[in-house]
Amino acid sequence: MSFIEIDNNKCKSCYLCIDVCPFKLIKKSETIGKTGQNIVEFKDENSKCSACKMCAMMCPDIAITKVWKT
Amino acid sequence: MQQVYSTPKSIKKDSTFTFCAGCDHGLAIKLVAEVLDELNLRENTIAVASSGCSVFLYDFLDVDCIESPHGRACAVATGIKRAHRALNEEKFVFTYQGDGDFASIGLSESLHSALRGENISVICINNTNYGMTGGQMGPTTVLGQHTTTSPNGRNVKYHGYPIKTAEQIALCDGTCFSARVALCDIKNIINAKEQIKKCFEYQKQNLGFSFVEILSSCPTNWKLSPSDSHKKIKEELSEIYPLKVFKDIKEND
Numbered sequence: 001m002s003f004i005e006i007d008n009n010k011c012k013s014c015y016l017c018i019d020v021c022p023f024k025l026i027k028k029s030e031t032i033g034k035t036g037q038n039i040v041e042f043k044d045e046n047s048k049c050s051a052c053k054m055c056a057m058m059c060p061d062i063a064i065t066k067v068w069k070t
Numbered sequence: 071m072q073q074v075y076s077t078p079k080s081i082k083k084d085s086t087f088t089f090c091a092g093c094d095h096g097l098a099i100k101l102v103a104e105v106l107d108e109l110n111l112r113e114n115t116i117a118v119a120s121s122g123c124s125v126f127l128y129d130f131l132d133v134d135c136i137e138s139p140h141g142r143a144c145a146v147a148t149g150i151k152r153a154h155r156a157l158n159e160e161k162f163v164f165t166y167q168g169d170g171d172f173a174s175i176g177l178s179e180s181l182h183s184a185l186r187g188e189n190i191s192v193i194c195i196n197n198t199n200y201g202m203t204g205g206q207m208g209p210t211t212v213l214g215q216h217t218t219t220s221p222n223g224r225n226v227k228y229h230g231y232p233i234k235t236a237e238q239i240a241l242c243d244g245t246c247f248s249a250r251v252a253l254c255d256i257k258n259i260i261n262a263k264e265q266i267k268k269c270f271e272y273q274k275q276n277l278g279f280s281f282v283e284i285l286s287s288c289p290t291n292w293k294l295s296p297s298d299s300h301k302k303i304k305e306e307l308s309e310i311y312p313l314k315v316f317k318d319i320k321e322n323d
Contacts, residue, residue, distance in 0.1 A: 014092030014289075014296040020256065035091060053075040054256050060096030061087050067075035 002051035002069045004042050010063035013037035017055040017064065023048045026055060078103035080112050082132045092296025094253045094286035095123055098195055099130055101259070102166070105267045106133065109274070115162045118147045120176070122168035123202045124195060141176025143167050144183035147190045162273065164191040169283075170200045173235045174209040180239075187244025187278040191269050194235060194281065196250075196311070197288040205291030209233045212310050217291070232310075236283040240316035246277035249315040252285040254303040258313070265315070277319060285311055 012035050017026045025048060029041035042049075051069035080103035087096045106112050112133055119127035121140040128135035138146040143165040154161040172180050172194045183190065199217050200206040207217040207224060210232050214223040224232075240248035247269055251262035262284060269280040285307055287299035294302060315321075 010086050012091035016092060016296050016300070019297050051074050056075045057256060057259055058097075060089070060093060060100075061091075062077050062081065062096070062100060064075075065077050066073060069072050069074045 001044070001047045002049040002067070003044060004049070004051075004055060004064050004068070005066040006040065006042060007063050007065050008033060008039055010061050010065075011039040012061050012063070013039055014060065015040065016058050016060065020054050020058045022052065022054070023050075025049055078107050080104075080106045080132050082130055085130050087130060088126055089123065090288075090290045092287065092289045092299070093123070094197070094284070095195060097253045097259065098193065098262075098284050098286060099127065099166075101253075101263045101266055102164075102193060103131060104263065105270055106131075108267065109270055111162045111270070111274075114160075115164070116150055118143045118150070118163065118165040120165065120167040120171045121202075122171050122200070124166050124168050124171070125202075127166050138165075141171050141174075142179055143171065144176065144188070144190065144192065145179040147192075148183055148186075148188050151188065151190055162191075162270070164193065164270065164273070166193045167195070168201070169194060169196040169198070169210045169235065170208040173233050177209075181242065184239050184242035184245050184279045184281070187246075189273055189276055189278060191273045191280045192282070193266065193269075194283045195286045196235065196283050197286045197291075198232075198307070199288060199291050201288045201291055205288070210235070210311075212307065234311065236281065236311075236316050239279075239281045242279070245279045245281060245317055246319045247272050247280040247282075247315075248317040249281070250283045250285060250311060250313050252303050252308060252313050254285075254287070254300040254308075261313075268318075272320075283311075285313070 033039035056064040120143040236250040
């Protein structure tokens, strides 16, 4: 089960990762971040994540700090 | 379990980028850091930051940095490179500038560094305005673009034409590499990293002035969302500023 780690303090809610995920596993969360907007969260209930790391490559603030592949 | 991605080592630990949400400056700095890691240059690098949004480089990159006066980054880099060469120390020197800094205020320093074939690398971020001071019209503002100092859009009769930096630098005989890349999608990000790597490798091989212009978004001053500004780069700006390699002296080898 591959997964990513998101640093909530670094996310600035630009939502570029939401557009780039091929399986739409990243969504807006209920948590309010430092910029006053909803930050993103990673939800992978059906173990679809393939660790393509496109979200990590696209994140301009390095908020996606680690990608794990199994 | 295997870790396939981690924060580049050349980025300072626990540093948070101070750019606006969705700004491509963060992406560009991340790519530079990744390339410095891959070429193992971190301990031997001196980065030259300039004025503008690029000024914060020393807060994020874990390399030696020097701050230069507005527009004079290429001149400062020349001094550093030559002084270290006189001491028989080979340092890797690169500058990280914005378009207003490189192509307007420091045009003379930049162009003459290229003409001298100075052995430095230059990363120039082109976001078509002066981002830090509030989105004034810059040298690269495209025709018809609305900015705070061109509220009716840039028009040819009054403001003239925008400068195409990568093409101009490619015309200089001292240049060994000149390319324009964008960061609007994954394909372009991978390409951008390749070109930045090539740009840095050419300096290691003492081939001359190497230059990469990065077409970057400025969501705050364009008044668009981050994904819309990437769309704008992909559909509009890449037509005006073509994304390709304009000069590569090793191409025919």
